[in-house]
Amino acid sequence: MTFKQFAFNNVKRNTRQYLSYFLSCMFAVTVFFMYAVVVFHPDIKGTEFRDIVQLAIILSEIIIYGFSFLFVLFSTGAFIKSRKKEYGLLTTLGISKSQLNRMLMLENTIIGVASIVSGLLLGALLTKLFLMVFSQVLGINQILPFYLSLKAIGLTAVLFFIMFELNSLAVVWTLRTNSIMEVFRGSRGPKKAPKFSSFLSILGVCFVGIGYYLAYVSDVYTIFIYMIPILLFVVLGTYLLFTQFSIAFIQLLKRKKGLYFKNLNLLTVADLAYKLKDNAAILFMVTTLSAVALTASGVLFSLFHGVEAEAERFVPQDVSLISKGENNLEAFQKEVAFIENSFKKKDIAFAQKQVQSVQTKLGSGNDYWNDVHVQIYAYSDYQAISRLHGKNVPFHVNSEEAIVLFPEYARQTNRWALPSELTIAAKNKSVRLPVEPAMSNLNSTIYSSFNIVVSDQLFEQFRQTAAESEIINAYSMNIPNWTSYIPETEQILSNIDSEEVYPDSQADYYLKMKDGMAYLFFFGIFISVLFFLAAGSILYFRMYRDIDNDLHHYHSLYRIGLTDQEMRKIATRQLVFLFFIPFLVAVVHAAFAFKALQNMIAASVLVPSMIIILFFFVVHLINFFFIRNVYTAKLKKVM
Secondary structure (H helix, E strand, C coil): CCHHHHHHHHHHHCHHHHHHHHHHHHHHHHHHHHHHHHHHCHHHCCCCCHHHHHHHHHHHHHHHHHHHHHHHHHHHHHHHHHCHHHHHHHHHCCCCHHHHHHHHHHHHHHHHHHHHHHHHHHHHHHHHHHHHHHHHHHCCCCCCCCCCCHHHHHHHHHHHHHHHHHHHHHHHHHHHCCCHHHHHHCCCCCCCCCCCCHHHHHHHHHHHHHHHHHHHHCCCCCHHHHHHHHHHHHHHHHHHHHHHHHHHHHHHHHHCHHHHCCCCHHHHHHHHHHHHHHCHHHHHHHHHHHHHHHHHHHHHHHHHHCHHHHHHHHCCCCEEEEEECHHHHHHHHHHHHHHHHHHHHCCCCCEEEEEEEEEEEEECCCHHHCCCEEEEEEHHHHHHHHHHCCCCCCCCCCCCCEEEEECHHHCCCCCCCCCCEEEEECCCCEEEEEEEEEECCCCCCCCCCEEEEECHHHHHHHHHHCCHHHEEEEEEEECCCHHHHHHHHHHHHCCCCCCCCEEEEHHHHHHHHHHHHHHHHHHHHHHHHHHHHHHHHHHHHHHHHCHHHHHHHHHHHHHCCCCHHHHHHHHHHHHHHHHHHHHHHHHHHHHHHHHHHHCCCCCCCHHHHHHHHHHHHHHHHHHHHHHHHHHHHHHHHHC
């Protein structure tokens, strides 16, 4: 048998051990390759969004490659620790350091090349489906044709081969820094009784609680302030939960004599304390990766799912037209007639309301409210527009007050703190009135920062004395079931003379936001799945690293009289704890992230977040059954 055959047989005989690692690497290669195909696709060069899409893909490629590098580095380190005894035996049999290093390099190269080839083949098979989905997401009229880029193949193969070789060198260095006796002992070592700090346990719970509280109360204006503290508190708290609080919790279980000494609980709980202590750092890492995957996927899917609600939130009127100057009234009426006739020809039902407003300036001692352009509306006109869109006006205006309407994106904050009084000044009239804030039911325009509602009598005084250039013509249209007519609405509004009339619509906002969310969701979901698969693989590696010690433990239990069924039951319970505690903690972390998101958007995130959690739970459950079957199959050796 040649040296190359020896290395190949080592990989072949450890197929189960390498399987999860191999599949994760293959998936990373596949995703990287399919993204690269899009970057080099000739038909993408002619699209107007080429630069944006290529930038998004390049960023995704960097994230995938960087994470894959760290994942492979960790994985190879885990394999070395699980096979140290084997390497020690080879050393005592006379294998030289150079031969051992060569064998390790060769083994990792075999796995790396197999992952690259398999990933490229799988990517080639899935490329057509990938391009079909990609075309739909980007809204390309024609589906991008099947295309295999030699540049994409070469880039993927070279980058990942370099990554595997660099990690192989890191493996060799890791083994070189250990003495022969340390290598021969392998991963075995005397276990100390698990200890914990009460102070650090409580501190971990407090840190997580503070992070949860900040996420719970954050909104669109405070999230950027709270984001870093939330991450720091939750990450540090999670680490302390697994390294300290988990051991404290096990000790509390041991004090419950009725529970602890019931059936097989004594053996399950006693050994679980050691496993939690030994695997604390791994469980923390798995929880963090799972939480990132769940949160990113849930947030992106919720935003994508809630585009309609967000469009109605930020653009209250289905369609609005506005033009400045009473001398432009005839041109404005012409555009309105064109709009109405176009909708009628397409058999699209609508209701409409046309009013006038007056452009004025505000005066105030507050710099933020001084010389601010606003439009004033008569209360009856504003009420009619609101009712047109099925909304109530929760206030009434008398002749000695005014209501300042805040759009959703500019709710009253410290910056926009509203003074108690404001001066409303047109060219020929000025009044000073007490003011109150309210949420706006009008679309934003290019002619003003805010809208103000005054009494009908006061508005008429302003309109009668206003200069021609201060009169603004406004038209509002309500379209029942507007989402069914988005293409038609966009096509009609595109024919408006934008020099005379300024159009705005929910359809326009919907399309822009949907495209942006589609890009993010499309690129983000693959990365999230990669993170989640890596988390499951890490648990798989850890199980294999400790399996020799576990077999010795269960062999002792078998000798004292435990049945096969009882040992499998103990093993399954412990695996359930190690597998699903990180997932449960990650779900709770993600739930508070979803609550923070709910505070910022109008659409409900409950259903999208539940779908994402259920999807990842199914993936995790499949992974658990696979690992449990491998683990219990190993236990049969001692039964």
